[in-house]
Amino acid sequence: MSLPSLRLTASLAALGAATVVLSAPATSARADEGMWTFDNFPIATVNEKYGTNIDQAWLDRVRNAAVRLQGCSASLVSGEGLILTNHHCVVGCVQDLSSAENDYVKNGWMPATREEEKKCPGQTAEILTDITDVTDRVVGAGAGLEGAAFVQARAAEIDKIQKEVCGDDQKLTCQVISLYRGGQYKLYKFRKYDDVRLVFAPEFQAAFFGGDPDNFNFPRYALDAGFLRIYEDGKPVATPNHLVWNANAPKEGDVTFVAGNPGSTSRLLTMAQLEALRDQQLPLTLIQTSELRGRLLEYSTTGEEAKRVSVDPIFGLENGFKVYYGQQGALTDPAFMATKRTAEQELRQRVAADPALAQRIGDPWAELERVAAAQRDLYLPYRQLEAAAGQRSSLYSYAKSIVRAAKERAKPVAERRAGYSDADIASLGRRLATETPISNDLEKIYLDFWLSKTREYLTVDNTDVKALLGKESPEQIAERLVDGTRLADPAFRAQALAMTPEQLAASGDPLIAFVLANDDAAQAIRTQWESAVSGPTSRAGEKIAQARFAVYGTNLYPDATFSLRLSYGQVKGWTYRGVTVTPFTEIGGLYERNTGAEPFNAAEDWMAAEGKVNKSTVYDFVSTNDIIGGNSGSPVINAKGEVIGAAFDGNIHSLGGSFGYDGELNRTVTVSTAAITEALRTVYNQPRLLRELGVRR
Template sequence: MTQRSVYLATGMICLFGAAASPAYAEEGMWTFGAFPTEQMREAYGWAPDKAWLDRVQAASVRLTGGCSASFVSSQGLILTNHHCVASCLYQNSDDDNDFLKNGFTAGNRAEEKKCAGQQAEVVTMISDVTADITAAIGNLSGEALTKARDAKIAAIESAGCPDTDTTRCQVVTLFGGGQYKLYSYRKYSDVRLAWSPEDRAATFGGDPDNFNFPRYSLDASFLRAYENGKPVATPAHLKWNPRAPKEGELTFVVGNPGSTSRLYTQSQLAFEREVRLPVTVATMSELRGRLIRAMEESPEKNREGLDLLGGIENSLKVYIGRTKALNDPAFTAKLAKAEADLKAKSAGNDAIGDPWADVDAAMQAYRSYYLPARFTDPTGDLYNYAQVLVLAAIESAKPNAERLPGFTDSALPLTKKRLLDERPIYPWLDELKFGWSLSKAREYLGPDDSDTKLLLGKESPEQLAERLVAGTGLADPKMRQKLWDGGLAAIEASDDPMILYARKLEARQRELKQQIDENYAGPLTNAGAKLADARFAAYGDKLYPDATFTLRISYGQVKGWMERGNQVPIATTLGGTFDRATGNEPFDLAPAFVANKDKIDPSITYDFVSTNDIIGGNSGSPVIDKAGTVIGAAFDGNIHSLGGNYGYDPALNRTVSVSVAAVQEALETIYPAPNLVKELAGK
């Protein structure tokens, strides 16, 4: 779900006990192995069986760029959102061909464009490895705990996926350490863009319409998975069903919600409200301002900065929305009550003890480390390349069990792909981000702080950023490949200024990680396991874990809601776009809509709402009907869903999706792609 709006009215969000008690109504981002079949059958008189769930799981796709998707043909065709492919459009654009602005349609498969850093993954198996990891942890604490846990995770992942060319294994922590699951994936590392509309077609209404409904957004695109230079055969795919949704019908959203904080304790929420969110909102707001000013300097910079600006604005609005939610007394009172209820039910259970006090102590300790850890890790693509190269060289020389996460055998292929895939780097843009992050480090840490002196020496943030960006050769993928292949010897011999800078920071970054593991991450893992035990003891196993960007399924129905005494309709139509247009940004029509106005069927359902419980990361998730066919792609939530990170209200929270009926009309009339039309029809 794209996070594009931040308004949150006081008292809008209601928590229905997600932090402690069983889910109600349509609440829940459920794992496939714990789908609440009986709960759904009680509510609706029907629930999917295992065969239905297995078919849907096999067609669901995780995009490592942070979105969800689904296979919709037997030839590797993937449906997702436009905003999920915006970076791919951006990467393939230049001053002569602005695919982000103008859209892209491949005339044939040879014209489909590679998406740098993108990987498509399909879950093939989910295994419970809780016993193995908890045995490895034993009675350990602090840094020793995190090392033992990470070593066991590395071993499990390596054993589970010895073929790292086509498979990926990932151990996922659920319930804060109460469960550990091994997710095995079939991966496709060659992902290409097949079709995408004009940016304005997807972003019509801009910020004023974000997290609102009615909506008029064609937020849909198609990718294709390749292997060995050929489209992947995908017999397990969803049937394309370009029909209008029906009010009250059952809907399922299957995807990979990014993260939620519905299980946070009061001290964790306090840290968010008092430390992390204020810093994030303030610094990101300044980055947005710096970027907008720079983009105004030329049409080229405006194009080159647009993708980053969209990401900043989306994220900024999320954090502002969360800030407002956690400063709403009525909302936070419900969160506090949920915790108090769980504490009361856990009183006297000696096996659980008082994990809340342990979390309090860990969070207090983390306050000392948070700002140094945050600001000694500068922002910038070129710096990130240098950091990855330095760490990969050091970590690859170690046994697998001793490496940092991200550099183990199972994780290294994706790390390498993201490092070496060719994509454009704009020096002015990287210098802007790098200088901004260094400036904020000096501001928050202070000019006399030892970490500030380590970061800057005697240079100003802007001087240092200019020198390093201008002097590095890491924008060249051949240079990155050479340093990667050369290993530690090549890194130690390199005189590239960005490599030298990353090496200078590496020791301090490791020191901070060690302190955080000892005083925060380790204690939090132990406490999280006890809190999970408390929840299971109090409420049984009919619970869902916080989102972890792993495969989940939510169920609901196509349904509007009451807004200020008025019933909000379930859907909009394509024709409504023309009525809503004003000719002024952001309500200006996409050129292809103008050109094809007389051809477009105005009655076709455009966007619609449902009660499905989703969060960021669900962007591109297929909306599936009872028959198991795809009728939409989720791309947003309504204004009431802004508190979804902390709780769900079935009366008000809604998922916003684009209808595949509208996508079909676009493929036939607005952005013609006859080959895709035939493919989707199974011809």
């Protein structure tokens, strides 16, 4: 696979707003570093360095063709709503559309006609249309407040801003995004499409040839590509603003741009925050991810259906584990940590040398050191009871959403938490109505694992653990809740969402009853977290952002926030410890690498086409573009604004990319449009797609 989608990093992302906040100084972007916003892209720098002629019109065309999916990125590549992304970004949809009789993950999804394109449950596609600065309003909302009150006031104002612009319009998404960790707040307005259909996906083995051993490595021979289409009123959406398909491979040294939605970076953490991440959060995440992966791998050996339904979850866990392992490696590298320490000291010294600035911002670094102490005590209960409660269980998520909506709806509108207006609850209802296949076996594994880890980390004698478990074991609770709940039925979910807390309690559903019984404790630890950690952290982060602007100016890129960004670079290999890696692989290398045994067994369709396929076609390539998880599926674009590939991975050196960028070693891995075209033409016989892409047969 590739870059992790956001759902694969949920265990950290749920804590990120409070624990992973930028706060150390920034140096000027080096080499091709930077995930730049479209309203602050360094046009002159790029044109001067690479001899390009990009301008605002070029940026607007790219922005209008960029698409944000659930946890991934994509691009429009035809005038009829056709979207290019990665296979690993659509494999969840492929699995949802599959059955024991028709395993499209294994065999591929290749409908002969447009009428056979099927809707992906729960998938949405969003295109950014407007960016508005709302910094003064958001910052003003928290003036004079501290702790949980500060967090809630900010959240309420953000919610108000979003509602003012998008209202109840289901075709729009409004999102206030924090940039520079409190230095700026921008309202991003998107055009949203919720009828997204699967057009094409190759076999899993073609998309993920080499499996976990090749993941985050290069050379690669993976066709990690898939196509979707956006529909509205039952018809494909007309999309004149799309990228032109270029079926030719780039050459070494060619300039490349990546437009996508990088999920989260933490490149300017204070030393106190880096140490907390290194010493507490990442080790726990690594341990839990590893153990859960082991449970799923064991389950997958119990039968063909178990293997089929566990493919995507195992895929995600393995990818996530590798990411966390790489992050931990960066944070345990003395040289890396010394660089971060020096950068922090530089900013602090610059602030101290300016009495007016020092008086204005105080000492936010000391504040964050105090927060780190509180965080150490609260992290485990907050993680296990609230942020990561239920682990990956869809059924638990449904129950939690329904219970909290009912409790908030019972309050006067003015007293509700942000995100629980009547319009928000109606939107939740639409999401709950989506029919998605659920594996009871996996649900039991997830709940059992969460409960057993909660008991292990918080101890048997913990009051909240006693309330969760009662006299039952985690295994017994998981089996009882999953077998007894009706929440797999969308019709029942709709009924439950309309109930009061009292009606929910009387509904007889065991999972809803379980969440109701334990939700007060979960929300109490959340309030403690906001008061002692996220509130003070946000305050300190805002002050450090002000210091950074004062010292370094504003011509810097902000951390990634799963908002649209553009990076620039060039097709280029790298040298490490005397070994030079060239920037391209060719299709012929797939057959040379094929052993016939998993995970190096070439897909059957590719083996059948060996005598016909052009083996000299560039398959995958690398470039110096700066990307991170969430960039999966991002279009890789040439200087003309044509799409030449879809980014799907980074090399092994990029795993520390959350905390820094090394232009000598960090590389983006891309599947080329040349390879996709050759596959559609010769391997899969897809003339209708080729015609739509403007490729001659």
